[in-house]
Amino acid sequence: MHFSSIFLHNPSKTLDHRLISLRWMGGGPRTFPGGLNKWQWKRMHEKKAREKEKRLLDQEKQVYQARVRSQIRSKLEPSEKPDKNQPNYEPLSPQDHVKALADRFMKEGAEDLWNEADGPLKNRATKSGKIGKPIDLEKLSKEKYTRNASSSLAEARHFSTYTSDFGNDYSRKMCSGFDLLGSSRRGILMDVCNVLNLRRHYCVDAMTTNSKRLSFARNESGLVSGGESDSKLSSKWPRFSGGELDSSDDDEEKGELENRGNDTMKIVTSNAALGKYDTKTKKRVPLKFLEDEDDLSQQVEAIRKDVSERSMQEDEREMTEEESVLSTKRFDECDVSPFTVRALTEAGYVQMTSVQEATLSACLEGKDVMVKARAGTGKSIAFLLPAIETVLKASSGSTVERVPPIYVLILCPTRELASQISAEANVLLKHHDGIGVQSLVGGTRFKVDQRHLESDPCQIIVATPGRLLDHIENKSGISVRLMGLHMLILDEADRLLDLGFRKDMEKIVDCLPRKRQSLLFSATLPKEVRRISQLVLKREHIYIDTLGLGGLETHSKVKQFYHVAPHDQHLQIVHNLLKTHTSQVPEYKVIVFCATAMMTSLMFSLFREMKLNVREVHSKKPQLYCTRISQEFKESKELILITSDVSRGMNYPDVTLVVQVGIPLDRGQYIHRLGRTGRQGKEGEGFLLLAPWEQYFLDEIKDLPLEKCPLSYLEHDTQVKIGECMEKIDTSVKESAYHSWLGYYNSISSIGRDKTSLVEYANQFAVSIGLEKPPALFRKTALKMGLKDIPGIRIRK
Numbered sequence: 001m002h003f004s005s006i007f008l009h010n011p012s013k014t015l016d017h018r019l020i021s022l023r024w025m026g027g028g029p030r031t032f033p034g035g036l037n038k039w040q041w042k043r044m045h046e047k048k049a050r051e052k053e054k055r056l057l058d059q060e061k062q063v064y065q066a067r068v069r070s071q072i073r074s075k076l077e078p079s080e081k082p083d084k085n086q087p088n089y090e091p092l093s094p095q096d097h098v099k100a101l102a103d104r105f106m107k108e109g110a111e112d113l114w115n116e117a118d119g120p121l122k123n124r125a126t127k128s129g130k131i132g133k134p135i136d137l138e139k140l141s142k143e144k145y146t147r148n149a150s151s152s153l154a155e156a157r158h159f160s161t162y163t164s165d166f167g168n169d170y171s172r173k174m175c176s177g178f179d180l181l182g183s184s185r186r187g188i189l190m191d192v193c194n195v196l197n198l199r200r201h202y203c204v205d206a207m208t209t210n211s212k213r214l215s216f217a218r219n220e221s222g223l224v225s226g227g228e229s230d231s232k233l234s235s236k237w238p239r240f241s242g243g244e245l246d247s248s249d250d251d252e253e254k255g256e257l258e259n260r261g262n263d264t265m266k267i268v269t270s271n272a273a274l275g276k277y278d279t280k281t282k283k284r285v286p287l288k289f290l291e292d293e294d295d296l297s298q299q300v301e302a303i304r305k306d307v308s309e310r311s312m313q314e315d316e317r318e319m320t321e322e323e324s325v326l327s328t329k330r331f332d333e334c335d336v337s338p339f340t341v342r343a344l345t346e347a348g349y350v351q352m353t354s355v356q357e358a359t360l361s362a363c364l365e366g367k368d369v370m371v372k373a374r375a376g377t378g379k380s381i382a383f384l385l386p387a388i389e390t391v392l393k394a395s396s397g398s399t400v401e402r403v404p405p406i407y408v409l410i411l412c413p414t415r416e417l418a419s420q421i422s423a424e425a426n427v428l429l430k431h432h433d434g435i436g437v438q439s440l441v442g443g444t445r446f447k448v449d450q451r452h453l454e455s456d457p458c459q460i461i462v463a464t465p466g467r468l469l470d471h472i473e474n475k476s477g478i479s480v481r482l483m484g485l486h487m488l489i490l491d492e493a494d495r496l497l498d499l500g501f502r503k504d505m506e507k508i509v510d511c512l513p514r515k516r517q518s519l520l521f522s523a524t525l526p527k528e529v530r531r532i533s534q535l536v537l538k539r540e541h542i543y544i545d546t547l548g549l550g551g552l553e554t555h556s557k558v559k560q561f562y563h564v565a566p567h568d569q570h571l572q573i574v575h576n577l578l579k580t581h582t583s584q585v586p587e588y589k590v591i592v593f594c595a596t597a598m599m600t601s602l603m604f605s606l607f608r609e610m611k612l613n614v615r616e617v618h619s620k621k622p623q624l625y626c627t628r629i630s631q632e633f634k635e636s637k638e639l640i641l642i643t644s645d646v647s648r649g650m651n652y653p654d655v656t657l658v659v660q661v662g663i664p665l666d667r668g669q670y671i672h673r674l675g676r677t678g679r680q681g682k683e684g685e686g687f688l689l690l691a692p693w694e695q696y697f698l699d700e701i702k703d704l705p706l707e708k709c710p711l712s713y714l715e716h717d718t719q720v721k722i723g724e725c726m727e728k729i730d731t732s733v734k735e736s737a738y739h740s741w742l743g744y745y746n747s748i749s750s751i752g753r754d755k756t757s758l759v760e761y762a763n764q765f766a767v768s769i770g771l772e773k774p775p776a777l778f779r780k781t782a783l784k785m786g787l788k789d790i791p792g793i794r795i796r797k
């Protein structure tokens with residue numbers, strides 16, 4: 001029943017009733033999703049359909065453009081020549097099309113060369129939509145001759161757009177046989193082809209006097225210009241034996257050809273003559289595409305330009321990577337004391353490094369800052385500059401006090417690093433009278449420290465946590481002086497905040513005023529460290545990461561290698577590596593990192609026995625000795641430094657190779673050690689040697705560009721020599737090495753958890769250093785390490 005009939009038959013019904021009836025009666029829902037009515041819904045779908053159609057057309061266009069681009073590229077980068085026997089469905093260029101038509105014409109002498117693939121019989125429609133007249137080639141050519149050079153090209157372009165259309169005209173007008181065309185038309189056609197810069201040309205072989213033959217010549221590089229290239233072509237292309245021309249035509253033609261100067265052509269026979277072009281192998285493309293293709297040379301030029309620009313950008317990027325350590329900003333442009341700038345200039349520092357530029361303003365503003373920057377990029381000066389400015393500012397505002405306060409406290413994990421930083425601070429303070437820096441590190445006499453603190457100016461202290469705590473706990477008066485602290489700096493902050501130093505750090509921070517500025521610097525700042533940084537930093541601190549998101553923590557110019565081999569091969573592998581490197585690199589400078597001080601001592605003794613040019617630095621050596629060796633290693637070349645972790649933050653210039661024997665404590669330690677080479681944007685190499693059971697560490701550094709180093713041949717003679725030299729080393733040194741090894745690996749949680757395996761590995765190590773049996777442990781030590789009842793562990797009575 002229809003709605004209207006209900007309405008008519010029930011006039012008393014209310015509007016609501018009618019609406020209800022409407023729903024009940026109607027064919028399907030009257031409202032559509034989104035509250036649209038039927039017409040809105042319909043219009044929406046029509047619109048969508050139109051958009052889809054447009055999108056498809058656009059896609060088609062893009063596909064074509066991509067194809068044209070790939071063709072151009074393939075022409076720029078010559079690849080394998082396509083197989084001519086295979087059908088080719090690529091778009092046909094105007095030149096190819098002209099040639100194909102002419103070929104067909106010559107092969108068949110056909111009246112009508114049109115076939116379906118050639119497109120419409122008429123020339124293209126005019127703008128008004130009407131179909132134009134067939135093209136009069138003769139007229140067109142005549143017109144062309146009367147125009148000047150610039151308009152010729154435009155005409156040629158215009159002509160090219162017609163070429164595929166005039167297939168029929170062409171075939172008719174170009175006669176039923178090319179010879180009927182007459183020399184003038186042939187000339188005209190040749191000229192048109194030339195103007196079009198076609199790659200195939202009608203050629204008349206002037207050298208062939210008797211039988212002048214018509215042919216096409218293929219010239220991949222452009223126009224046929226006579227001479228050598230022509231003869232090459234004529235030999236390349238087989239001769240055509242049909243369609244002879246009469247001599248009068250020939251003379252006329254010669255004249256025309258001569259008039260055209262360099263475009264003098266020869267008759268050479270073509271593949272077309274042999275009927276190879278009979279089969280149309282290329283699919284015809286729409287006219288609008290052919291128009292695009294006419295701009296081929298411009299596109300080629302654009303792509304060439306693009307390629308060269310890109311390669312230039314690539315070079316520039318490599319250069320900037322090399323020079324990225326230095327920024328364009330100079331120290332004298334910054335807001336630092338002119339005395340400091342003078343000292344910097346005298347030390348040879350004019351431009352800032354990137355990290356110095358990135359951090360200075362934030363540090364000078366008095367904010368808490370946490371900085372991550374690669375090793376060897378100038379972090380020390382980055383924090384020393386604000387430190388000096390803080391002292392200057394604080395000194396200028398304060399009255400003379402009975403106990404002069406310490407304004408800046410710099411903490412570092414190692415003595416060597418502390419000494420290095422205080423030396424660098426002294427360089428910058430050269431022209432600041434009355435401002436002094438002192439270092440408080442272990443291994444020196446406590447009383448001497450105290451005397452210096454009392455007698456010398458000391459607004460800046462560089463200390464290791466252990467020695468500073470000694471001073472605080474011994475009530476040497478330093479606690480009172482620290483109450484005036486303005487700035488706390490942590491260099492290698494990740495190391496200072498990890499478990500080894502945590503307790504000391506907590507105690508120290510408790511003795512410092514809360515109202516202070518804190519700066520944390522390191523080359524590595526893992527997430528855990530960032531979390532516990534609140535121990536030192538204010539909540540609203542600034543985090544500056546000069547590496548950027550996902551940036552590598554190691555330098556790209558440092559090549560990194562690793563090798564996995566059993567313990568008993570380690571010493572020989574290191575020996576081989578050192579021998580090879582020292583013989584290949586003229587000004588070598590190598591650092592070999594060992595896990596512990598006693599291991600360092602053992603390796604040093606061995607390589608000294610083996611007549612390598614080695615030095616040692618580790619915590620078991622007196623501080624004065626270490627300072628002397630450090631200085632020597634800084635200043636010399638052709639030296640090998642065997643060291644423990646005490647050298648991990650040291651600035652030794654021009655180190656060529658860093659070797660790490662055994663598993664590093666963590667990823668940070670690996671990166672810090674590796675950072676001794678490739679400093680200030682220089683090149684370097686790193687080598688990590690692991691035992692098979694230590695391989696799991698590679699997972700921790702899997703994002704770094706480490707390459708596996710193939711095993712070099714281990715000579716038996718070297719092995720024998722190592723054995724002999726090892727025998728000469730005192731057993732106590734080897735035993736200490738064993739004990740320290742056990743202690744070190746026991747402290748690495750991942751290894752120390754499985755005591756039985758640990759002891760097994762320790763025994764392998766004992767054998768590798770020439771111990772007949774693993775030395776016994778003191779009961780107390782064994783208990784402390786949880787090794788008392790582990791099989792394979794001997795306890796001293």
Ligand SMILES: Nc1ncnc2c1ncn2[C@@H]1O[C@H](COP(=O)(O)OP(=O)(O)OP(=O)(O)O)[C@@H](O)[C@H]1O
Pocket residue numbers: 348349350351352353356373374375376377378379380381522523648649650651653675676679680
């Ligand atoms: N502005 C500068 N211009 C030239 N050289 C500089 C500049 N700043 C620092 N250097 C030099 O760069 C080298 C590395 O500096 P520094 O030891 O401070 O690096 P770092 O980033 O602290 O390294 P690490 O993380 O290993 O401790 C030093 O030899 C230093 O003299």
